[in-house]
Amino acid sequence: MNIIEIINSRRNIKSFKSDPINMEQISKWLQAGTMAPNHKMTEPWEVFIIGPETRAKLNHKSDFFNAPAVLAVLSKHGSTEVETVENALATACFVQNFNLAAWAEGVGTFWSSMGNAQKNRDIMGVPAGYDVIGVFGVGYPEEINNPKERTPIQEKIKHLS
């Protein structure tokens, strides 16, 4: 697949096969994540690999759709509000790099925003000064949903004089 095909075919996955994903694979995709743009080279991302005990405590309603691996991506706050926002933006770029690197090798991710709830922050031991950008199930998809239609970009473009 070329880059456009990878981007266009990616889906948020809600049904995973039990085939395992190993740490070497995850590290490779996370390393691709680190090539994300990040202002002032703050490299604000941190990753928690969620083990079985923590996963059970997180108590996601569908147990991350039985994904064989679960990880959380955190973004460190900056020294100003602007830097904190920029760090979160950079970490979102990190996440998308990770998602697309995995997808290019046939592995999908499920993005859950549950991680920032105080209860879940406590379970994961997230220190103050970090946002949890997402908790991700990672695995080979059992099913791939049809694409959710997007508004044609022409409707979102404004040409300024």
Ligand SMILES: Cc1cc2nc3c(=O)[nH]c(=O)nc-3n(C[C@H](O)[C@H](O)[C@H](O)COP(=O)(O)O)c2cc1C
């Ligand atoms: C910041 C963020 C948080 C998200 N949180 C959730 C979530 O809690 N549960 C969920 O099912 N999907 C979540 N998603 C995934 C979106 O629902 C999904 O990307 C969207 O429906 C479009 O589907 P697609 O990614 O398959 O194209 C999240 C996505 C983002 C960017």
